[in-house]
Amino acid sequence: MVNKLTTEEKILQAAEQEFIEKGLAGARMQQIADTAGINKALLHYYYRSKDKLFEIVFKTAIQNFLIPKLIKILNSNNNLEDKIKQFVYQYIAVIQGNMHIPNFILYELSINPMRIQNVFKEVNIDIEKFKEQLKQEISNKNIIEISAEELIINIISMCVFPFVAKPIITAVFYNNIEDYEKLIENRKTSVSNFIINAIKLK
Amino acid sequence: MVNKLTTEEKILQAAEQEFIEKGLAGARMQQIADTAGINKALLHYYYRSKDKLFEIVFKTAIQNFLIPKLIKILNSNNNLEDKIKQFVYQYIAVIQGNMHIPNFILYELSINPMRIQNVFKEVNIDIEKFKEQLKQEISNKNIIEISAEELIINIISMCVFPFVAKPIITAVFYNNIEDYEKLIENRKTSVSNFIINAIKLK
DNA sequence: GTCTATAAGGTGATAGAC
DNA sequence: GTCTATCACCTTATAGAC
Structure with missing residues (x-):
């Protein structure tokens, strides 16, 4: 199966998985990069920092659930x-x-x-x-x-x-x-x- | 007010506070030492590792609560x-x-x-x-x-x-x-x- | 846009003096 | 038992080539 997601979307999906599984403090940027199949530097290119990335994931999660x-x-x-x-x-x-x-x-x-x-x-x-x-x-x-x-x-x-x-x-x-x-x-x-x-x- | 707790007990209290507040991944040994009013090396002298210390805190918490x-x-x-x-x-x-x-x-x-x-x-x-x-x-x-x-x-x-x-x-x-x-x-x-x-x- | 290499700072843990 | 100093490693983040 071909992955048609953009890099940006792949990162977001990987981040969601990692943050939900380990929490903000336990999550690792390296793991997110690995899961997304890209390189750590790209995370920062798209989302600037771990905190910014987390905030997006968190906001989406809470909006869907409440x-x-x-x-x-x-x-x-x-x-x-x-x-x-x-x-x-x-x-x-x-x-x-x-x-x-x-x-x-x-x-x-x-x-x-x-x-x-x-x-x-x-x-x-x-x-x-x-x-x-x-x-x-x-x-x-x-x-x-x-x-x-x-x-x-x-x-x-x-x-x-x-x-x-x-x-x-x-x-x-x-x-x-x-x-x-x-x-x-x-x-x-x-x-x-x-x-x-x-x-x-x- | 004089603190009559032993060092061991002071560490345990400080650890409880830090772990409950930040979780295992977010907790910092340095913070536990500061709260206990002692030095980081003493934490390891009494409890060997962060994980050992956490396990004691966690076990106590769950036993009291369930x-x-x-x-x-x-x-x-x-x-x-x-x-x-x-x-x-x-x-x-x-x-x-x-x-x-x-x-x-x-x-x-x-x-x-x-x-x-x-x-x-x-x-x-x-x-x-x-x-x-x-x-x-x-x-x-x-x-x-x-x-x-x-x-x-x-x-x-x-x-x-x-x-x-x-x-x-x-x-x-x-x-x-x-x-x-x-x-x-x-x-x-x-x-x-x-x-x-x-x-x-x- | 994507990569490699590396900086800059933190973290758990230990060695060794007192 | 308690301290200071330090190690070895990990983590986020950035610089710079392609």
Whole structure:
């Protein structure tokens, strides 16, 4: 198979892989060059410094993982149950295809929380419509009293954490990858059932 | 105030701080020496190498955070509701006093998942009693059908994730630390209510 | 645009005096 | 046990030829 990517793109792909695997401090420019099949000097020719290269990789990662489909689902015209089901299914499915990204983002943010400012200047997260819907359901006595923020945090916690804690979960509960993968697959639906039951008013 | 710690202990404290703050790859032996108020050569005199020192810090961190009070609570003689309430409250309170440890553990395990083997060889996590209790509650039609593993994962997800994602939560929802801290404080009780409602059979 | 060679500074680790 | 001095290596980054 012929590689049709430009040098610039090859570098970016290699950098993504290296940074996500080793983190900013652990990543090596030499390794990125090797993976991209080029020479170390070219990295600097295209991206000036390790930090600049990292920032591009990081920004892309965080934008893909926090913003896109999720807000759309929350602000759609569906009923609350369907939203939760869609949100959970989509989110887990996306992370399933990029297992190591959450840890990467969360860790680099914990090392340097200021990084998040660079991302959120350009993005605005509007959950007003979802908030309205939730208020309505609460005043209709359909669900328990809960803030949109707290509900979203609970949902995302249950979606993301099992990926972040993969080595622990595997070691403590299963000792084999297959059962872990079954767990994740199962959670695409079980988590939404859990949440829907949690907010239902009895 | 006089420092009564031995040199060995001072090094360990300084190492803990540096490794948790910067990770293995980002930590610097020079910084550890400075914080401990001693000289770089002494680090090697007491702990031979950076890796040896890291392993001790890491092992201590993970043992304090996964095993101790938690299993005791799960296998106590309390009823299920009280167990969940205690577990959530205790767990969040413990992490509150060591905010950066979960991220540290989860990240270093994601970089090198083999590390977990060194810890779990020496510890056995027995949740049989809790499993029995859960089965009983299910067959009594008191709660929904759910495995102990999945319930525990959901609980821990909601306890731990808000700490791991602190910079994101603060930036997206609040933009100030005070509201974030209120959220955490509030979750000591709100999370257990959420979970108890989630497993209740209607 | 791409390469080789090399600079410039840092890093973990050790030797050896006290 | 604790220090200073230093080694050997690695890492980012740049200079300069092609």
